[in-house]
Amino acid sequence: MDQPIQFCTFYVDGLFFGVNVLKVQEVLNEQDMTPVPLASKEVCGLINLRGQIVTAIDLRQRLDLDRNELQEPPMNVVVHTEDGIFSLLVDEIGDVIEPDEATFENPPETLEGVARELVAGVYKLEDRLLLILDTEKAVLIGNSSGANREASISA
Amino acid sequence: MSDDLSKQLIDEFIVESYEGLDRYEGEILKLEDGSSDEETLNKIFRVIHTIKGTAGCLGLPKIENIAHTGENLLSLIRDGELNVSKDMITPLLELSDAIKSFLQDLETSGVEGTTRHTELVEKLEALQSISQDSEDEDDRSEEVYGLFDDDSETTSSVDEEAPASGGEEPSETATGDSELPVASRKPESSVANSSIRVAVDHLDRVMNMVGELVLARNQIVANVEQLDPTALLTASQRLNIITTELQEGVMKTRMQPIGSVWATFPRVVRDISSELGKKVRLVMDGQSTELDRTVIEAIKDPLIHIIRNSIDHGIEKPEARRQAGKPEEGLLSLRAFHEGGQVNIEIMDDGAGIDVERVKAKAIDQGMISPERVARLSEREAVNLIFLPGLSSAKKVSNVSGRGVGMDVVRTNVEKAGGSIDLQTQRGQGATIRIKIPLTLAIIPALIVTSGGNRFAIPQVSLLELVRLEGEQAKSGIEMLYGAPIHRLRGQILPLAYLKKTLRIDNNDTEETEDEVINIIVLEADGKQFGLVVDQINDTEEIVVKPLSKQLKDIKAFAGATIMGDGKVALIIDVLGYAEHANVISETSDHSIVQEENVAEGFSKERESMLIFNAGGNRRMAIPLSLAARLEEFPKDRLERAGTQEVVQYRDQIMPLIRVSEYIDCEEPSRDEDSDVLQVVVYSENGRSVGLVVDCINDIVEVAISVQRDSASQGILGSAVIQEKVTDLLDVPDVVRRADPNFYSPSAA
Missing domain, CATH: 2.40.50.180 (CheA-289, Domain 4)
Known part of the structure; x- marks a missing residue:
């Protein structure tokens, strides 16, 4: 690759994740959340992002991770996807890092469950592993398919 | 250069041509029904001429050719060489269809398409040749071009390479470059639908308000720093007012007169009615009623469908109408008006109306509803069964309608746009469909x-x-x-x-x-x-x-x-x-x-006609109509006394009067002082009559009553719900017996 990729990093249940910074719109503190009844459990609610309504997805739920009570309120990582803007709820925000391309590896075959789908690859950092999150897949929830992109109510 | 420019020009051409053709059809129809004037022909000619000229400039030979053929014919008509005849109207309308189909191809694929329309061209040429013998037709039409060439030149000046590049993805810009960021509901929305025209002075006004909005913002920002509560209050009030005005202003730019959709209806009506051999006059009222663009688009198809239905199974054939004593020409009227923040659209025809019984039978036949339930539907509910999916009341399926995939789609579409639909009909008199729709969806x-x-x-x-x-x-x-x-x-x-x-x-x-x-x-x-x-x-x-x-x-x-x-x-x-x-x-x-079935088994009676009246203040009461021999009004001065009994002379007899209010538990006394006449229900038994004085007679209804027993009250059999109101049932024999204990004894003469 010509240009090294920068990753915005965050922690979810002790795991260290990264998302391409170009996909990240902003990182926010805890926001007022409106829960959506009847929605699948990964959907944490709706937040008002300067007049735009954004669906927040609980990454712990999405990744099937432990749901221990958090000490700190969750942070919002707002990402762009093909389906629009989403907020990913994470435990803690890390730095923006620029890992060495040479340390990239595909996810190990032994990875199972949802992690297999959502982890696009791994960077072997010196002290730990950086899991690269596939945001497009992370926001695909339930039986929703890409077929119905059209807004049912256009504002 | 100018891929963009040429795309833009073609898009504009498409929009303008569609608009022009709508006008063209309207004028042609005027020719047909004889309401044309001198200008009509000129207008018709101008539309086709402009299309031909612009198509030529943009390098669209097929559109140019067909428009040319049409123009030749039209120029003969305009110059008085040919008289407009009935057989010309249809080819002329087909010309509009042909051009539209080219435009559609142009819009979707970027090229003119391959349809040849040879038949139409031949027809148009044949019509011209009628006058061939008198004039050299070619010369004449050339001459006419000359006259009009200058104005087509001004419409568009395009450089040579523009036409060639016209074929590349015009639909992309179509949706991309619209004048306003109108969130369009349909991805397939065409060029013509993706842009709207807004009056410049209206835009100026909106711009003005935006200016004021900026001022208000400055004020607020400044005041927040100084923490001056009163100034902040005034500023926020201003902001409130400006926002409301701005909201209205921007909404208005999206508003369009409903007439823009209706413009195509005369043509639709003409085509359908001539296909079905019916005569229909279309009357439109309230074309200038404005509503949001997206709403207009959403109801366009439902409206056409309703019109089609009205003509197909509403309005009868001329002979049938004559026999029914109606004018041969059916009337279809469209009316739009604002009411309570909503737009009402009424589609009314004076046709045969809808056969409620047949709708019911059909619904039962097709297993959509149980017969028991149908029996309990009110007339209006029953008629509205036609909105059920799959139900068509037409006896035979025609080309136009009757397949039963109509009215439910109509209703779904209207409801999708946030509206509601209601149908009323009177057998032999026609039907009225009323659509209520919000001004906007946003x-x-x-x-x-x-x-x-x-x-x-x-x-x-x-x-x-x-x-x-x-x-x-x-x-x-x-x-x-x-x-x-x-x-x-x-x-x-x-x-x-x-x-x-x-x-x-x-x-x-x-x-x-x-x-x-x-x-x-x-x-x-x-x-x-x-x-x-x-x-x-x-x-x-x-x-x-x-x-x-x-x-x-x-x-x-x-x-x-x-x-x-x-x-x-x-x-x-x-x-x-x-x-x-x-x-x-x-x-x-x-x-x-x-x-309802519980009720039916339990205590409901047969359907019965009930006389509803008020007595004892505003107490609503009812008796079976069969108990009332007659209803009479007596002037107060005919009231006489026989002993303590109030009586009137009635049919050579002395009829005692019973004031109902005195024999039932009621708080207020009877209010008959107000009027000069007594409302009397005459009750007869064994040749003897007695008059029951009530406050006023309200109504006679036929209902199946379920009496809820209530023995606490004197003179009352019980209560029931009639016409959605609680109504007491008067125990007539009890009241009469108490008033006149001898009334029922056979010995009394």
Whole structure:
């Protein structure tokens, strides 16, 4: 690759994740959340992002991770996807890092469950592993398919 | 260069040509029905001429050619070489269709398409050749081009390479470069639909308001720094006013007269009626009624469908109309007007109307509804059965309609646009379809409610009324019917749904009957009513509808979300989707059948004609009509006395009068002092008559009454719900016996 990729990093249940910074719109503190009844459990609610309504997805739920009570309120990582803007709820925000391309590896075959789908690859950092999150897949929830992109109510 | 330029020019050409052709058709139809004037021909000619000229400039030879052929014919007509005949109208209209089909191809694929329309060209040429012998036709038409060439030159000046590049993805720009960021509902929306025209002075006004908005913002920003509460208050009030004005102003730019859709209707009516051999006159009223562009687009197809139906099975053939004593020409009238923040559209025909019995029979035949249920439908409900999917009342399927895939789609489309539809008909007199539709979809009035700590918005359109039950009522007001909660609303059973339970946001499992106050929101979805129980009713507000992300689209109970004044998000309830989710709609019908059948087995009588009157103040009472021999009015001065008894002379007899109010428990005395006449119900038995004096006679209705026994009251058999009102049934023999103990004794002469 010509240009090294920068990753915005965050922690979810002790795991260290990264998302391409170009996909990240902003990182926010805890926001007022409106829960959506009847929605699948990964959907944490709706937040008002300067007049735009954004669906927040609980990454712990999405990744099937432990749901221990958090000490700190969750942070919002707002990402762009093909389906629009989403907020990913994470435990803690890390730095923006620029890992060495040479340390990239595909996810190990032994990875199972949802992690297999959502982890696009791994960077072997010196002290730990950086899991690269596939945001497009992370926001695909339930039986929703890409077929119905059209807004049912256009504002 | 100029890929963009040429695309833009072609797009403009398409938009203008569509508009022109709509005008063209209108004028042609004027020619046909004889309401044309000198200008008509000129207008017709100009449209085709402009299309031909522009098509030539843009390098669209097929459109140019066909327009040329048409123009040749038109120029002959305009110059008086040819008279307009009936057979010309159809080819001329077909010319418009042909050009439109080219335009459509041009729009979708970027090229003119391959259809040849040879037949049409031949027809048009044949029509010209009628006058060939008198003039050299070619010369003449050349000459005409000369006259008009200059104005087509000004329309478009394009450089040479532009036409060649016209073929590349014109539809991309079509949606991309629209003048206003109109969120279009249909991805397939065409070039013509993706741009709108706004009067410049209107845009200036909007711009002005934006200027004021900026000033208000500056004020607020400055005041926040100084923390001056009064100045901040004034500034925020100003901001409030400006925002409202701006909202109206921007809304107005999206508004379009409904006439822009109706413009195509005369043609539609003409084509259908001539195909079916009927004569129809179309009258349109209120073309200038404005509504939001997206709404207009949404109701266009439903309207055409309704018109088609009206002509096909509403309006009769000329002979049938003559026999029915109606003018041969049927009348189809379209009317649009504003009312209560909504646009009403009425489509009325003076045809045969809808055969209610046949609709019922058909619905039963096709197993859509049980015969028992049909029997209980009111006339109006029965007629509205035609909106059920798959039901067509037409005896035979025609090319035009009768396949039964119409009216339900019409209703779905109208409801999708947030509107409602209603049908009324009178046998032999015609039918009226009334569509109510909101002005816009983006901003809607809504009721804000709270349940389980969350706020929800309910669109006002579906809202019928609010019911609040307190104290005792709260305990007794909700009954269970096979496990389903119901409330009796003025004698009607209203199925209830608890917002908390159905949305599973009930945090603590408290029994709802323990609540002090119960708030019921009576909603209507799909023509049926249900009650929604919420914790708290907050306020009505105008809300801005925002779509939900597609992950949440599957939840049919929500139509979108909105941002409240405090910046938090609230979900908007989709009343129909919610009702289906909560199962209140399907249960409604089931339960009402169950309920009604219980009544039928229990204590209901046959259907009976009842005389409804008021007596004893405003007490509403009824007796079977069979007990009333006659209804009479007596002037007060004919009142006489025989002993203590009030009597009148009636048919050479002395008839005693009984004031009903004196024999029933009532608080107020009779108010007959107000009027000079006595309203009397004459009751006869064994040749003897007695007059029952009542306050006023209201109505005679035929109903199946279910009497709820109530022995506490004297002279009253019980109470029943008639015409949705509680009505006491007068025990006539009891009253008469108490007034005149000898009335029933056979010995009395």
